[in-house]
Amino acid sequence: MKFGGTSMAGSERIRRVANIVRRQQAAGHEVAVVVSAMAGETDRLVGFCREANPLYDPAEYDVVVASGEQVTAGLLALTLQALGCKARSWLGWQLPIHTDNVHAKARIEGIDAQALLTSMAAGEIAVIPGFQGLSDHGRITTLGRGGSDTSAVAVAAGIGADRCDIYTDVDGVYTTDPRIVAKARKLKYVTYEEMLELASVGSKVLQTRSVSLAMKEGVRVQVLSSFIDDDATPADEIPGTLIVSDEELARLTENVDMERQLITGIAADKNEAKIILTRVPDRPGAVATIFGPLAGANINVDMIIQNVGRDKGETDVTFTVPSADLLRAQTLLEAQKEAIGYNRIITDGKVAKISVVGVGMKSHAGVAATMFRAMADRGINIQAISTSEIKVSVLIDEDETELAVRVLHSAYGMDAEGEAA
């Protein structure tokens, strides 16, 4: 079970969490709990680090920021004890949770789970601070913001958990953002791949890394709300959204009457900016001179579209970068103008990427065509298109984001009441 910062913000909420945990134990489960710092605490600690040293040493930064989860781990153990449960905290260096040595954005390499398993088998609830680990050098590391989801999946994998329940402030994964489409439906199941596509295009329910790790390790992850009335739900029911493999999805849904939706979800992402380089020489290596320097500057390029221009031997190249990196990218490309040999650079920060995602589209033609038709009918101009096995993304004007999402949600027949399977 993993609880985020909103769930851990203050004694009253920690008591709620402890009750949810106790209930799972009372249902006969052995439980390990991964916790985030209290909401706002990590920001406070990061603020201190910035004030101390704007170019902070990530190793000392980790010493400071890891303390937030240490506090909530101790407090949850204390609160569980107050409810009569046996509980103890296990800090990152105590298990340990081994990571690489890349401070402030470390990757988990493995977990020594033996002591944990022994303690859990003896009826003790294990409480583990998320976000933190131990480097080869014996120093505290942290996993980067939002890393507690990844900690939870890693612990679940380490102890061979039946399920990793991630409690958040939403009650599951929806077909699209319910703030945009009132008729958005909560999904009962979603596959790792779908979740990755949905997460990476803006459905920020889970950290992308945690989903990748769950897929790699085969951990069944449930996303659910920590604010549900837990006494009203049987402990073994799945009130949230279960994230599973393709195979398990097939098994889970084979006896379900209703055919599974072609499209699982629709995601919108406004944090993209578009760059067009006009009249780039159409010769081998030209594209490398564009994207090499961007990669070197750690700027993630997402969609790339190469339009053959009117003039032979030249082509327009369109691509997107995160909005936050637009200025850096532009500066970099202008410095490379001679080397690349383009004519003009055109940038647009006011674009949105709309993606329809679903494993079902692997075996169905026409998904993209439905999308283009629905948008054309409403006069929404598509600036660029990119596709993967389970996703079609288009770039549109940012002002048309909400309209596009609503139009597509209807076009794929997702507006009906009830839950999708």
Added chain:
Amino acid sequence: MKFGGTSMAGSERIRRVANIVRRQQAAGHEVAVVVSAMAGETDRLVGFCREANPLYDPAEYDVVVASGEQVTAGLLALTLQALGCKARSWLGWQLPIHTDNVHAKARIEGIDAQALLTSMAAGEIAVIPGFQGLSDHGRITTLGRGGSDTSAVAVAAGIGADRCDIYTDVDGVYTTDPRIVAKARKLKYVTYEEMLELASVGSKVLQTRSVSLAMKEGVRVQVLSSFIDDDATPADEIPGTLIVSDEELARLTENVDMERQLITGIAADKNEAKIILTRVPDRPGAVATIFGPLAGANINVDMIIQNVGRDKGETDVTFTVPSADLLRAQTLLEAQKEAIGYNRIITDGKVAKISVVGVGMKSHAGVAATMFRAMADRGINIQAISTSEIKVSVLIDEDETELAVRVLHSAYGMDAEGEAA
């Protein structure tokens, strides 16, 4: 060097501390720094623990409260780096600082100083969170409130430091409380024994345990202010009060013209309460039936005076306990009335203990007589007397505390200007 919570309260103050530390390094010293949590932080964390579980598990309490010093250690390392110094933090479990397993009031058993010494020899400033250690079981321990002074002395002993400078919000040890006696003078030197007597009777400059440890390990401790203008003082001067052994005191003062004061300081303690049991049977074992149960309840009895009463075979027994324990002690003694066989119990929470302290009195008669005479002249009634080798304490009405301290400060000729040697 050790800095308390007031010195670590916020980025601006931590920068001040970093500058003081850098200055010592620039003067050619290898430096280790022990830090407290930001002022108020430990109270905040203790408050969380109490809310989580009023009867908290001290092992989990330690996990929570140790985080305060972890944060300031990381922040001081970052701030030192920002000033161009090499610096790194060493948490209690990283050195480690070995303690016993008594959580929330652990005692330091030893420090592995080798890694620290290697790092310091390479020019790195070592920053160590105070208050925390590691138990045999690999869990975080804390030393009890104010434990950072003890951490500092233990680190100084572990690395064989030339001196342990404890920076506080006062600029040294005074002959008495300057808020009571304006003419109180700062002492240049004080012995461990004197400091212990002064500390245990209310001069709360240093934690008593830290002084005991310094005495046992022969660590020279300086108390000084972290708010002095450090640029005005040469780095190697001793601006505060140096706490040393009798032998070093003799050596340090042998070439000083002025004879050392007979009395080093006068301390007042209002946190005592008096209990009188009347007509206790004067037979072997009677006193044990009184103090056995109090010791069992962990109530520290300080002064004990047995007055033979008028009636043969009976005696009045007077003693003091901490004010905070008065009610518990009274309840306990009332429950034991039959067993002890006393007639009445009389309690008084409004008493103060005034003590004159000085190694000089070992070889001088008349110190006590001067005290009693001076107080009698001003009509201050003495309720009880107790003496040690280097201390005379009397119990008086709490309302007369300030008067008594002023009278005695004059009576022993301590009011002159300039510093005592």
